[in-house]
Amino acid sequence: MEYNDKVLDHFTHPRNVGEIENADGVGTVGNAKCGDIMKMFLKIEDGVIVDCKFKTFGCGAAIATSSMATEMIKGKSIEDALNLTNKAVVEALEGLPPAKIHCSVLAEEAVKSAIADYYKKNGIEYDHDLLDCSEGACHLHGSNAEE
């Protein structure tokens, strides 16, 4: 199992690490038992994600996918951010080892979870089936993920 240069770059020099005070949306997915937790912070103005930061406990791929996901949604509309798929994150990273695909799923869910939080805070109705991510079970490698 080996990471490519792009993944290693995002792991060693992660973009947008940190927290946003008074963020408009905060989402946390994963759990410590499974070995990865992602927390995503969004600053939203006029339906656009003007700032985005993350904190991640996890492996190299977890940190790299978090970093890439923040880059991909920063400056985008909420609608565009909701369309971010784990597959797109993997492609932007030029591939992940098969056992690490679940990290990209977590990144996608972290974004959705932060947007759901924004909707909740603002009393906006949304599709719970689509955006509410469970924090319960560990993701099986590759399951419900597009490789």
Next chain:
Amino acid sequence: MGRFVYVDNAATTAPAPEVIAEIDKAMSDIWGNPSSLHVKGREAKHALDNSRERISSKLGCSANELYFTSCGTESNNWALKGTMAMTQRKHIITSKIEHPAVLNTCKALEKNGCRVTYLNVDGDGVVDLAQLKNSITDDTAVVAVMMANNEIGTLEPIKEIAEIAHSKGALMFTDAVQAIGSIPVDVHELGVDMLSFSGHKMHAPKGIGGLYIKRGTRIANLIDGGGQERKFRSGTENLPYIMGLARAFELAYDRFDDIPRIIAMRDRLIDELTKIPYSRLNGHRTNRLPGNINISFEFIEGESLLLLLDMVGICISTGSACSSNSLEPSHVLLSIGLPHEKAHGSLRISLCHNNTEEDIDYIIEQLPPIVKRLRDMSPIYPGDNN
């Protein structure tokens, strides 16, 4: 080019130059088949006998009690499957912290109708002798407990375990893959019936291992063929590696006066690294392999730690799930009572005689800022002042 510090000797070791020279000699000159009757074969047979003699004298057994195999895993498979094939007894006792080569062999035997007891270990990783005494019966064929754990380095009380095994007429087998080469091992002193070892953990190459089988032990052969290894392990002998292994044994047994230096380096690392907040040593504080250090750092994940250390030239291992192909962190760390989240953040450093005080200085300099860097990125890290 920055510094390079290899401290993953429990995974594998660098072949010693003397071992490489011995193998080179064998490849160039002593390439005959030991089974051939002509001069080239006799030369090879002589070298084979000589190598077996040199190794068995170190282990304290006679040459015809020593069998060469392809690796430690094969030796472990043979010891257990070979034993169970020759006895009416159906019960095996092992521990929860054995290497997969033993655990998965036991699981395979369970499918064949054997009953296996997996002994608990205490917080330091020492097997529960009371549970052993309670679970051993007249149906127990073999007790299999490792001499030293590969992850946390804890040394098991093999001599006592062997006495308990023998009290019920069971055989005693120990996987000594991590111990041989690191500490003096004498099979008679230990009182074991079978003992496995591997070349590449002791500065010989991968692809060579061995099994000591006490004379009179009933064991079936695993590999059929031309009847090499006194009909017990067919296949033309890997003479170059066997010769290399013999040299590695001599080097290891000549080097045991270096153990106090390795222990001092180990203890300095343990003392310094456990000063990092939210860290803990895994395994017994003193009753552990001279070169083994296993520490958990809370709030971070082992693979990330491994990758960042790799980037500054330090090679280590981790017990995190993310470095394996399963979702489970190390079964050893879970067995000593670590919760999953602490097991994920574990790191194993394993030293050998090649390591120096400068290596230790470098690790002590590089590791704490890397732990801090990952913690600063971690959403669950409460800060050091909490």
